[in-house]
Amino acid sequence: MQPRRDELVRWGEAAVQQLRGPVLDDLRRRFAGWRDPRAxxxxxxxxxxxxxxxxAxxxxVFGVGSYASMAADPVWSGLGPLSDIAQMTSAFGLGGLAVASGVGAVGAGLRYRRLNRQPLPDPPPxxxxxxxxxxxxxxxxQRLQEAEQTLHKALSQLSGTAAGSAPGDARGTADATxxxxxxxxQRLQSVEAAIEHSPPADRAGLxxxxxxxxxxxxxxxxxxxxxxxAAGRAVAASGAPEQRDALQDAADRLAGLASGLREVFGAPEDGSGPSRGEGR
Structure with a gap:
């Protein structure tokens, strides 16, 4: 009975672990997306x-109501001596609301126009x-994922500064790397999976x-x-030209690394390998 109970406990722990991973990952993605400047x-x-x-x-609506109040004399005539006062109060009240709503609409429209002119920040990794x-x-x-987030924040601050096109070049190179x-x-995990099913003589080599x-x-x-x-130093130097050159040099070295990794890991040259958005 005890072995069966232990087995059920292990199954339960495994199920909880499998559930916890996707749920927490989804929560982290949602929270990061909500905090992102672009979002x-x-x-x-x-x-x-x-x-x-x-x-608008x-x-x-209030403008039409104000006009209707001024034009609908028969409606107000039943109030007797108070008809004129009630009619004017209704018309001017609705007219005031129409003006206030119109002013708010103009302000919101100008704000929307200003926000539309602001360039959208690059989406986060x-x-x-x-x-x-x-x-x-x-x-x-895990270290790569954390480094990607840090680099994104640094390059976002450099966009539009004296760094010029270096942040964009660095971002493209970083994504490829x-x-x-x-x-x-992925290849490492495939090799790990093969160890379990390989003959003992082959496991040492794997x-x-x-x-x-x-x-x-x-x-x-x-x-x-x-x-x-390099991006952090460029941010500290407020995107000074000399830091732009350092950032570009680092991006060039990383481009060489990406090419070397492509040869090592056998990724296709035509770009059909995994891209930044795949599997995410």
Missing amino acids: RLLRRRRRSKRAAGAG AGAG VSVSLPPRDSEAREPM AAELRTGA REDVRRLRSELDDGVAEYGTLVA
Whole structure:
């Protein structure tokens, strides 16, 4: 009876763990998307547009009501001596509301126009499901994901400064490098999965392959970190031209790394390999 109970406990723990991962990942993605400057600007645009539309509709409704109050003398005649006062009060009250709604609509429309002129920040890196905790690929992929978020924040602050086109170039190179590193992580996991089903004589060689791939992933993530460091220095220097050159140099080195990783991990040259948005 005890072995069966232990087995049920293990099944329950495994089910909870499998459920916890996707749920928490989804919550993290939603929270990160809500805090993102791009998402905030889009929300402000939508609110301004709705406010402008509601204000215009309110101005129209109250304006029609004010006109109707002034024109509908027979309706007010039944009030006797108070008819003129009630009619004027209703007309001017509704007219005042129409004016207030119109002013609000104009203000919201101007705000919407101003927000529309603001360029949208680049979208943040989409959170990727990490490898299992017992995989050698887990730690480097987690560090890569954190480095991507940090780099995105730094490059967003550099956009439009003296850094020129360097932030855009660095972002494209970083995305390509991250895709190659994730290709390597997938290959590492495939090798790990093969160990369990391989003959004992072959397992030592496969474990050596795992160590080699892990080392290449560590080196690649470390090189990715040099670009993050260069971006951080450029932010500290307020996008000074000399930091722009340093950022461009780091991006060029990372482009060379991406090319080398493509050869190591065997990713296709035509771009058909994993991209930034796949699997996220």
